Amino acid sequence: xxxxxxxxxxxxxxxxxxxxxxxxxxxxxxxxxxxxxxxxxxxxxxxxxxxxxxxxxxxxxxxxxxxxxxxxxxxxxxxxxxxxxxxxxxxxxxxxxxxxxxxxxxxxxxxxxxxxxxxxxxxxxxxxxxxxxxxxxxxxxxxxxxxxxxxxxxxxxxxxxxxxxxxxxxxxxxxxxxxxxxxxxxxxxxxxxxxxxxxxxxxxxxxxxxxxxxxxxxxxxxxxxxxxxxxxxxxxxxxxxxxxxxxxxxxxxxxxxxxxxxxxxxxxxxxxxxxxxxxxxxxxxxxxxxxxxxxxxxxxxxxxxxxxxxxxxxxxxxxxxxxxxxxxxxxxxxxxxxxxxxxxxxxxxxxxxxxxxxxxxxxxxxxxxxxxxxxxxxxxxxxxxxxxxxxxxxxxxxxxxxxxxxxxxxxxxxxxxxxxxxxxxxxxxxx
Amino acid sequence: xxxxxxxxxxxxxxxxxxxxxxxxxxxxxxxxxxxxxxxxxxxxxxxxxxxxxxxxxxxxxxxxxxxxxxxxxxxxxxxxxxxxxxxxxxxxxxxxxxxxxxxxxxxxxxxxxxxxxxxxxxxxxxxxxxxxxxxxxxxxxxxxxxxxxxxxxxxxxxxxxxxxxxxxxxxxxxxxxxxxxxxxxxxxxxxxxxxxxxxxxxxxxxxxxxxxxxxxxxxx
Numbered sequence: 041x042x043x044x045x046x047x048x049x050x051x052x053x054x055x056x057x058x059x060x061x062x063x064x065x066x067x068x069x070x071x072x073x074x075x076x077x078x079x080x081x082x083x084x085x086x087x088x089x090x091x092x093x094x095x096x097x098x099x100x101x102x103x104x105x106x107x108x109x110x111x112x113x114x115x116x117x118x119x120x121x122x123x124x125x126x127x128x129x130x131x132x133x134x135x136x137x138x139x140x141x142x143x144x145x146x147x148x149x150x151x152x153x154x155x156x157x158x159x160x161x162x163x164x165x166x167x168x169x170x171x172x173x174x175x176x177x178x179x180x181x182x183x184x185x186x187x188x189x190x191x192x193x194x195x196x197x198x199x200x201x202x203x204x205x206x207x208x209x210x211x212x213x214x215x216x217x218x219x220x221x222x223x224x225x226x227x228x229x230x231x232x233x234x235x236x237x238x239x240x241x242x243x244x245x246x247x248x249x250x251x252x253x254x255x256x257x258x259x260x261x262x263x264x265x266x267x268x269x270x271x272x273x274x275x276x277x278x279x280x281x282x283x284x285x286x287x288x289x290x291x292x293x294x295x296x297x298x299x300x301x302x303x304x305x306x307x308x309x310x311x312x313x314x315x316x317x318x319x320x321x322x323x324x325x326x327x328x329x330x331x332x333x334x335x336x337x338x339x340x341x342x343x344x345x346x347x348x349x350x351x352x353x354x355x356x357x358x359x360x361x362x363x364x365x366x367x368x369x370x371x372x373x374x375x376x377x378x379x380x381x382x383x384x385x386x387x388x389x390x391x392x393x394x395x396x397x398x399x400x401x402x403x404x405x406x407x408x409x410x411x412x413x414x415x416x417x418x419x420x421x422x423x424x425x426x427x428x429x430x431x432x433x434x435x436x437x438x439x440x441x442x443x444x445x446x447x448x449x450x451x452x453x454x455x456x457x458x459x460x461x462x463x464x465x466x467x468x469x470x471x
Numbered sequence: 472x473x474x475x476x477x478x479x480x481x482x483x484x485x486x487x488x489x490x491x492x493x494x495x496x497x498x499x500x501x502x503x504x505x506x507x508x509x510x511x512x513x514x515x516x517x518x519x520x521x522x523x524x525x526x527x528x529x530x531x532x533x534x535x536x537x538x539x540x541x542x543x544x545x546x547x548x549x550x551x552x553x554x555x556x557x558x559x560x561x562x563x564x565x566x567x568x569x570x571x572x573x574x575x576x577x578x579x580x581x582x583x584x585x586x587x588x589x590x591x592x593x594x595x596x597x598x599x600x601x602x603x604x605x606x607x608x609x610x611x612x613x614x615x616x617x618x619x620x621x622x623x624x625x626x627x628x629x630x631x632x633x634x635x636x637x638x639x640x641x642x643x644x645x646x647x648x649x650x651x652x653x654x655x656x657x658x659x660x661x662x663x664x665x666x667x668x669x670x671x672x673x674x675x676x677x678x679x680x681x682x683x684x685x686x687x688x689x690x691x
Binding site: 277280281286287288289290291292293304312316338339341344345348349373375376377 | 480482483486490522523524551552553554555556557558559562563567568569572573574575576589594
């Protein structure tokens with residue numbers, strides 16, 4: 041799986057490494073040149089001094105005054121000089137002992153050579169002519185390569201260390217940058233999760249301009265969704281009304297025992313069934329969280345008279361914060377049908393208790409009526425099982441509707457024997 | 472008893488009106504929300520049957536306006552959708568009962584009668600007033616167990632008085648619940664009918680309070 045964070049970090053690591061490596065190579069190259077130039081300049085100064093001290097005596101070339109630099113006195117120090125005329129050594133530094141510096145002819149600085157003790161040397165060679173002499177005079181000055189390398193190492197090490205520290209700092213900075221930069225995306229994701237869980241209707245506009253268009257688009261899409269849903273609800277309601285009103289007239293026009301009555305009942309149920317299916321088309325609508333308590337109160341308001349007429353006691357136990365992640369209409373339909381059933385079958389008591397849990401909600405509605413034989417329970421829950429059967433309107437259909445709606449929301453309806461003795465309907469819904 | 476029916480479907484509204492009249496109701500019919508709202512707000516009814524899906528002004532709106540004006544008559548809503556959302560919305564707006572389309576006409580009539588009885592504070596379908604018993608579902612009035620032979624108009628007056636027993640009912644109030652809208656209200660004929668009723672059920676049950684109206688005394 042690819043991640044923006046991973047990509048940005050890898051990219052940062054790559055360009056940081058390349059940049060730091062290039063910087064290291066460039067700076068160390070500069071430093072090497074600086075160091076070797078210094079050595080070459082020193083060698084050149086020695087060569088200049090030697091050249092100035094050359095004299096011709098009786099057409100013989102001689103050195104008038106040797107340089108007094110102590111490094112040239114120490115034997116085999118690597119610091120050597122030598123003056124030759126016609127390939128004969130005229131003078132040499134004490135450090136060279138009896139040795140002789142040989143090498144290619146010509147003028148050069150920064151050449152390579154090997155000393156008498158096998159140590160590497162940096163060589164400067166100069167061919168000069170002096171007045172009053174026809175001899176080809178060559179001056180060679182060397183410096184020990186090891187010393188040059190030492191000097192270089194002393195500079196390059198701290199350079200590498202400080203570049204490495206710089207690199208670590210930059211890496212930490214880009215990690216911070218990526219994290220801070222992506223924080224807004226994290227917030228957006230959390231916001232969207234809130235919407236999906238039904239705890240918010242829209243996303244809050246982020247304070248970063250790059251994410252605002254995206255957020256606005258998502259919000260517009262959420263609004264459009266809600267609007268579309270409301271409008272199709274409206275249309276479905278109108279459709280039901282325009283079908284059922286003439287159906288009602290037709291039912292009353294026919295004699296009560298006419299065989300057409302059964303067809304009318306069936307048509308009515310089919311309309312109701314498909315209406316409900318269409319209305320609850322999605323498993324869950326974005327951005328809804330319905331408090332359960334007011335819904336129960338509304339249902340009990342509708343059932344006020346049947347409850348009063350039977351002299352029933354309805355006990356409700358529902359925490360204030362219990363919420364259902366879904367449509368209010370669906371919750372009303374489920375609680376309404378189950379409560380109506382309980383009031384219809386119960387003798388004197390109906391208990392409604394709601395228990396919210398981490399990610400779900402249990403609604404338990406029980407009565408003290410005759411209950412249901414265990415063999416009947418599965419059948420009552422088969423969706424649409426009673427759809428094609430005749431009988432008084434709505435009888436037995438309620439439980440199947442509730443089971444269907446619960447399933448659409450990823451929940452379930454279970455039927456058990458109630459503590460009160462009758463039927464207990466237990467709804468488990470997303471909370 | 473006087474009923475208002477607000478239903479836009481011509482066939483269904485006629486059926487409802489006929490069924491209500493057959494059950495002894497004085498019935499007015501409104502074919503749209505605005506007319507229904509006006510009638511309900513200006514006339515006196517004992518019950519209203521209100522369709523929620525009306526052209527012009529939705530039923531919920533009609534009901535809300537009535538209740539906002541302090542009109543407290545019992546209202547039976549008719550809903551086509553039959554889902555709980557419709558019912559809840561209706562009850563929140565002040566409805567007292569509902570019937571889901573398609574419904575049986577006798578069921579609507581029965582519910583209307585029950586609503587009237589409840590609104591008058593009687594929990595059971597049979598209301599007793601002294602020697603008189605009114606079976607509000609059958610529309611039958613008996614005296615000491617014997618069925619009274621009453622005309623439709625006599626039954627209307629007597630059952631209204633039984634519903635509102637032990638309370639002075641003015642002639643105006645009585646007339647408002649006996650006649651359909653746009654008909655002449657005749658206090659004289661009410662007096663005549665009251666006289667006839669006294670002869671049928673016996674003196675001393677219906678008292679006349681001069682300048683105030685009638686009262687049906689039922690100590691039991």
